[in-house]
Amino acid sequence: MKNIRNFCIIAHIDHGKSTLADRLLEFTNTITDREKQDQLLDNMDLERERGITIKSHAIQMDYVYEGEKYTFNLIDTPGHVDFSYEVSRSIAACEGALLVVDAAQSIQAQTISNLYLALENDLEIIPILNKVDLPSANPEEVTDDIVDLIGCNPEDVIPASAKTGLGIEAILEAIVHRVPAPKGNANEPLQALIFDSVYNPFRGVETYFRVFHGSIKKGQHIKFIATDKTYYADEVGTLKLKQLVKNEINCGDVGYLITGIKEAKEVKVGDTITDAKNPTKNAIEGFEDVKPMVFAGIYPVDTEDYEELRNSMEKLQLNDASLVFTPESSAALGFGFRCGFLGMLHLEIIQERLEREFDMTVITTVPNVSYHAYTNKEPNTKILVNNPTDLPDPSKLDRVEEPYIKASIITKSEFVGNVMSLCIEKRGEITNQTYLTTERVELSFDMPLAEIVFDFYDRLKTVSKGYASFDYSPIGMRASKLVKVDILLNGQPVDALSALLHADNAYGVGKKMCEKLKELIPRQQFDIPIQAAIGAKIISRETIKALRKDVTAKCYGGDISRKRKLLEKQKKGKKRMRQVGNVEIPQEAFMSVLKLND
Known part of the structure; x- marks a missing residue:
């Protein structure tokens, strides 16, 4: 066990984690020349297209140092704030972390938040200056900057270039010397942490685990x-580039387990595996539940596909434990699920994965956050409002509280004005401004979570x-002046498009939504x-004009009353049509509401 090293790579998005992982795999001869490719561990099409890591990936390497053979278990992690849950799971299975910082971009917000995650878990940090x-x-x-941040000596920082392979040997030596060997007792009952799982259609659920005490044997x-x-x-077995079957996984090691489980919900990430005959007394602690930030409804386009969508979501949840969902129904869209996501990118990725991996075409409703509504019947009767339709009648409402976050933004000093005006527009209150260097500023804001859900990150x-990096953490609920804005089509409310908005923004957003829908809904016969x-108060209106046949084309000259008679007849027909007609809303219309400022 003294020759096992478990470590992960943490960094801000685009600082070179996946490329560094490639170099480590090459240097330890884990992969052959034939298997080489850039970002080797990013094996999902979506990851390659977007150039981001979505999933953390575990892989085992063998390294010989001074005649001794060492086993390295590397877990590569995502850098984007929306996938920070993946990072926390990887950190729970490790003793050390390589903190990668881009030499051109310096320390960013996500570097700091991932570092704090690692320090909370008492990981040994090896700082690497990449690029x-x-x-x-x-x-x-x-x-x-790195020395100031983590309080190490300047000579502890390893200069490297993942692209050219510079400094890779020094990193491997540092892993041997600085990352502690796993602590654990091989003679105690089995205690292993599940940190990830994937669904294999032929073999059921594959569970990835890390053994803390005891060992796990085949059979x-x-x-x-x-x-x-x-x-x-x-x-x-252990996780090389392909799975390597073993008879036993010993204490301190990382491996995979196949038990033929077919039900996705039987495997929970963060659960403890133990021996059935001689179970451990205590489960592994310190693994936190996911806190979804953004909620949206996901509905099948065809209501008959509801069960299929449920199966797809369960399989996807295995692979992405930060997805949370509960069944719900909507008057306009039928049966579907209310899903919790860590952010807008997460929502986009889940929707893409459902379409690509499971062939499910889905409708996503307008994302929102959870509110607390208090009624004036009895004080402190709290109603959880996940959906604008759950909001009680305004006459019965005492107050509504919305979740607030502490946002930390690191940017260049020349952009401070722009960033401040954006945050104040989004109802943010500045709490702190610190100059990290003469060039770089950290701004702290308290702002409503609902304001960052849509387009804050893009803007x-x-x-x-x-040049701005952004990170946030929840700080509780605060009372707010919120109103429910409904969208009516042909006099019928569309619950999938209703939204809870701050009273000051309601008019502007309502007007924009009407204009956007007018562009996107195709013209009908009425x-x-x-x-x-x-x-009951209408705040904005747009009209999509009817497609009209030119009924007066056959009238050559003659009295105007002939034309009027034909037009009146047509008008009556259109009116009758409008009473019985219903309007199909295309999926782009639902999505466009999210991009109102484009």
């Missing part, structure tokens, strides 16, 4: 503590020319009024 070969690199200054009877179910370990990138309303 030192870039002409724009600023190694001396960034090294000073052993095991038990999952959270679900209290026992299974037979059909196959255990922040625009106003700062891509006039379609699009209205935005607060309660």
Whole structure:
């Protein structure tokens, strides 16, 4: 066990984690020349297209140092704030972390938040200064920033370039010397942490685990503590580039387990695996539940596909434990699910994965957050409002509270004005402003979560020319002046488009929504009024004009009353049509409401 090292790579998005993982795999001869490709561990099409890591990936490497053979278990993690849950799970299975900082971009918001995650878990941090070969690199200054941040010595920071392979040997040596070997007792009952799982259509659920005490053998009877179910370990092994079957996974090691489980909900990430005959007394602690930030409804386009969508979501949840969903129904869309996501990118990725991996075409409703409504019947009767339709009648309402977050934005000093005006527009209150260096500023705001749900991140990138990094944490609920804005099509409310908005923004947003829908809903045989309303009060209206046949084309000259008679007849027909007609809303219309400022 003294020769096992478990570590993960943490960094801000685009600082070179996946490329560094590639170099480590090559240097330890884990992969052959034939298997080499860039971002080797990013095996999802979506990851390759977007150039981001979505899933954390575990892989085992063998490294010989001074004649001794070491086993390295590397877990590569995502850098985007929406996938921070993946990072926290990876950190729970490790003793050390490589903190990668880009020598050209220096420390960013996500670097700091991932670092704090690692420090909370008492991980040994190895700072790495990546991309030192870039002409724009600023190694001396960034090294000073790292020293200030984690309090190490300047010589502890390893200069490297994942692209050229510079410094890779020094990193591997540092892993051997600085990352502690796993602590654990091989003679105690089995205690292993599940940190990930994937669904294999042929073999059921594959569970990835890290053994803390004891060992797990092929053919052993095991038990999952959270679900209290026992299974037979059909196959255990380690995770090389392909799975490598073993007879036993020992204490301190990382591996996979196949038990033939077909039900996705039987495996919970963060659960403890133990021996069925001789169970451990205590489950592994310190693994937190996911806190979804953004809620949206996901509905099948065809209501008959509801069960299929449920199966797809369960399989997807195995692979992405931060997805939370509960069944709900809507008057306009039928049966579907209310889903919790960590952010807008997460929502987009889930929708894409449902379409690509499971062939499910879905409708996503307008994302929102959870509110607390208090009625004036009895004080402190709290109603959880996940959906604008759950909001009680305004006459019975005492107050509504919305979730607030503490946002930390790191940007260049020249963009401070732009960033401040964006945050104040989004109802943010500045709480702190710190100059990290003469060039870089950290701004702290308290702002409503609902305001950052839609387009805040995109607009922040625009106003700062891509030089702002953003991170946030929840700070509780605060009372707010909120109103429910309904969208009426042809006089019928569309519950999928209703939204809870701050009273000051309601008129502007209502008007924009009506204008946007007018562009996107195709014209029908009758006039379609699009209205935005607060309660019974209409605040905005647009009309989609009817497609009309030219009924007067056959009248050559003659009296005007002939034409009028034909037009009146047509008008009556259109009116009758409007009473019985209903309007189909295209999926783009639902999505466009999210991009009102484009």
